[in-house]
Amino acid sequence: MFLRNCWYIAAESREVGREPMGRILLNEPVVVYRKEDGTPVALEDRCCHRRAPLHKGKLVGDKIQCGYHGFTFDATGACTYIPGQERVSASVCVRSYPVVERHRYLWIWMGEKEKADPSHIPDFHYNDDPEWAAVGACLHVDANYLLLVENLIDLSHVAFVHASTIGSADDTNPIIKNERSDDFVRVIREAPGIACTPSMAAVGFAPVIDQKKIITFTPGSNIWIDIPTRDAVPVEGRNQPMERRVMILNAITPETERTCHYFWANARDFDLESQERSDFFLKTVTFAFNEDKDILEAQQRNIELDPHAGTVNVNADWGGVQAVRMMERLIGDEQPRRAANVA
Ligand code: FES
Ligand SMILES: [Fe+2]
Structure with missing residues (x-):
């Protein structure tokens, strides 16, 4: 449903x-x-x-x-x-x-x-705003869309799934703030002084960075991931610490109960005219999101083997749990209206 x-x-x-x-x-x-x-x-x-x-x-x-x-x-x-x-x-x-x-x-x-x-169309203006440069694609994933929602809200997986691409193996102990209202869930992860991710190293950041990730979910399944990054140690020849912002736009459209279409875009506020930079992000993020696809599809297969096998929730699951509950509530709210409309 x-x-x-x-x-x-x-x-x-x-x-x-x-x-x-x-x-x-x-x-x-x-x-x-x-x-x-x-x-x-x-x-x-x-x-x-x-x-x-x-x-x-x-x-x-x-x-x-x-x-x-x-x-x-x-x-x-x-x-x-x-x-x-x-x-x-x-x-x-x-x-x-x-x-x-x-x-x-x-x-x-x-x-x-x-x-x-x-x-009420989600504000994805970063995709066509002249102040930003964006690349993106659609990825078909053989997994229920809510598994992808959980994946994108709980970025504790990044240090493990994406350590060789967009993540830092060092990013396992962030300062977390959670917010929610009736129509959004937000998780803010702050990771000061972590080893630079391979993708940000390629952009020219220092070997140690301060990185924030502001993750906002709204229903159906839209997720903005705002990632400001800053040099945390001096870089020779650089007077000011480098600061850059990446905004990852994610919208997931269910295909069936066990498959979905994952539309993503990676927008940046720097090197706007650089085709080389666009090619780099398209290639790197495509590779990284295929790492997610791989684990999500394996997770879906396990769930189908035994849908009743138990799971545990930990601190990092707060956002995903809130988003899934919000979706269940909204889907439930629609049912009487739809039944009445049919009748
Ligand atoms: S099925 Fe479309 S015209 Fe016959
Ligand atoms: Fe991921």
């Missing part, structure tokens, strides 16, 4: 063009494409005739034609053409979804349409 009344990322903007693209989101098949003027469209990817995926068909102007028997649907999901018959009943249609393009993503609303308010 998923939270439906919220914005999820359906695709990166660059993935969607005049070729229909099919993707399963929240257990529903969705096809996305662009109209001739570039406006994005999101429709149920299941023809109402015999359930063929519409993305296997083709675009005819702004409409999509099923590749099986040629039923043709407009951007609202209404069927406008059935080969061999003149009359098309209004009941012949597929579902359409509100979709908004913002911050280099297509955001989709899969809940009650009248509640779709674009002002």
Whole structure:
């Protein structure tokens, strides 16, 4: 069961063009494409005739034609053409979804349409703000999306999973502050005087750094990780300690109960014009997030072997536990409304 009344990322903007693209989101098949003027469209990817995926068909102007028997649907999901018959009943249609393009993503609303308010789209402006330079990608992960939420909120794993990439094996005893309200969970990890991470060493930081990680979760599954880093020891020829900021944007869209689409971006406030720096972060973070994928998929397999095997919670789990509880509460709150709407 998923939270439906919220914005999820359906695709990166660059993935969607005049070729229909099919993707399963929240257990529903969705096809996305662009109209001739570039406006994005999101429709149920299941023809109402015999359930063929519409993305296997083709675009005819702004409409999509099923590749099986040629039923043709407009951007609202209404069927406008059935080969061999003149009359098309209004009941012949597929579902359409509100979709908004913002911050280099297509955001989709899969809940009650009248509640779709674009002002609630997560603030991922770092992805297209001229003060920042961002790289990113979409990673498919064979694990429940909440495992990834826990992973991103509890960064105690970084010293172990990512010691050779974006982590420092030294970062095991941070000062932690926790905050929460009804609609966010925040964990602040402060690690003064740790050995520099390999990725920050490549940027030119001193061998010892002060690094903070401000992790903010909001539902559905959006996580900002703000990482200010500073030299903690003098560097020859440098009058001022170097200070830089990296912002990692994460949005996870459930695919099924046991798989998800992980959209991430790594934005930085330095070397904005440097392609070399962009290439470096794309390569390093892709490698690091595949380290997460590896452990999450192994974790998912273990969970499926015995879903009732016990677990323990420790101090570092506070944020993940709060986020999962928040999601359970919000999903629970939606159930009576959805039942009432169906009735
Ligand atoms: S299944 Fe789409 S037209 Fe028949
Ligand atoms: Fe990680």
